[in-house]
Amino acid sequence: MPELPEVEVVRRGLDRLVVGAAIERVRVLHQRSVRRHVAGARDFETELAGSRVTAARRRGKYLWLALDSGDALLGHLGMSGQLLVRPRGADPERHLRVVLELSEGLDLRFVDQRMFGGLLLARGGAVLPLEIAHIARDPLDELFDETVFFASLRKRRTGVKRALLDQTLVSGVGNIYADEALWAARLHYARPTETLRRLETARLLAEVRAVMLAALDEGGTSFDALYVNVNGESGYFDRSLSAYGQEGKPCPRCGTAIRRQPFMNRSSYTCPRCQPRPRRPRW
Secondary structure (H helix, E strand, O other), rough: OOOHHHHHHHHHHEEEOOOOOOEEEEOOOOHHHOOOOOHHHHHHHHHOOOOOEEEEEEOEEEEEEEEEEOOOEEEEEOOEEEEEEOOOOOOOOOEEEEEEEEEHHEEEEEEEOOOOOOEEOOOOOOOOOHHHHOOOOOOOOOOHHHHHHHHHHHOOOOHHHHHHHOOOOOOOOOOOHHHHHHHHHHOOOOOOOOOOOOHHHHHHHHHHHHHHHHHHHHOOOOOOOOOOOOOOOOOOOHHHOOOOOOOOOOOOOOOEOOEEEEEEEEEEEEEOOOOOOOOOOOO
């Protein structure tokens, strides 16, 4: 699933290519992609048509296009969603689900192979859609409060990686960047949150920011063709990963073989030497 860097790469592309454009026509080719728009596909099409895009915004893994009506086109990419900007008349993608025909002869296309993503019209949501108001700010947000984050961690009574993946506590962090940040901070994923000291938490947040900014510079992480930017190009941060997906390879810091362990129906990758397992782990 795309995490903050991948979604931010898409947002920046939309900001560059779509903001200021008018939505002339909307075509829903598969109703499942607008299933969260409770009024239905036809309403989605008619209500969006005639709007103008005024901004491209993001909260965690969600992004939205603010409209001059005060509403917003809210989207989540799910496992395989793509928002592509194409010239009008370009050949349709295999898994094309929704088309927004824009001014200047452009299409904004929502492509989704696995159909876990989706779009909806958020009424009055131009500044922040009500549907995602419960999502926490992310570590790159200038209003992210480290003091509140530390206090919340200490109260959670859970493992630190579970806390990083809790989008109501801190948004935008997924499996890849959690493993990378924990490796850089020398913390095991099962470290109990109530035992974390303030300096350890500050170091962890610094590493989360560092790995996300590095990923942004590389256009995000692409393991396959499912994640691309608005131009259809892949990111290259997978070539810079130190822990995630590196099972059996030497730790870049100490040379010990990276270990993979099951975690929440996924996997966690750690260095057994740099990230020792806590005596009383919390999963």
